[in-house]
Amino acid sequence: MKIKEGFELREVCGEYIVVAHGDKNIDFSKVINLNESAAIMWKAVADKEFSSDDLTAILLDTYDVDKDTANADALRIMQEWKEIGLAE
Secondary structure (H helix, E strand, C coil): CCECCCEEEEEECCEEEEEECCHHHCCCCCCEEECHHHHHHHHHHCCCCCCHHHHHHHHHHHCCCCHHHHHHHHHHHHHHHHHCCCEC
């Protein structure tokens, strides 16, 4: 999986938001904000291919969490990013 071109993570007033660049990515009907964990994962994989194992490793390195929980969270965020069009 890879984050689609034209999306960028920004921190605004302590909140992490995803902004779109380019005509095909602009949808002003919603703002996509990420929690701190999702933002950490985004920053780590922003310009490269990644798998659920990559995201799981990031969560395990960052938080005191067991592997099953980290893997479930990684799979969930990948599905969410895919559903809302941020990744393919």
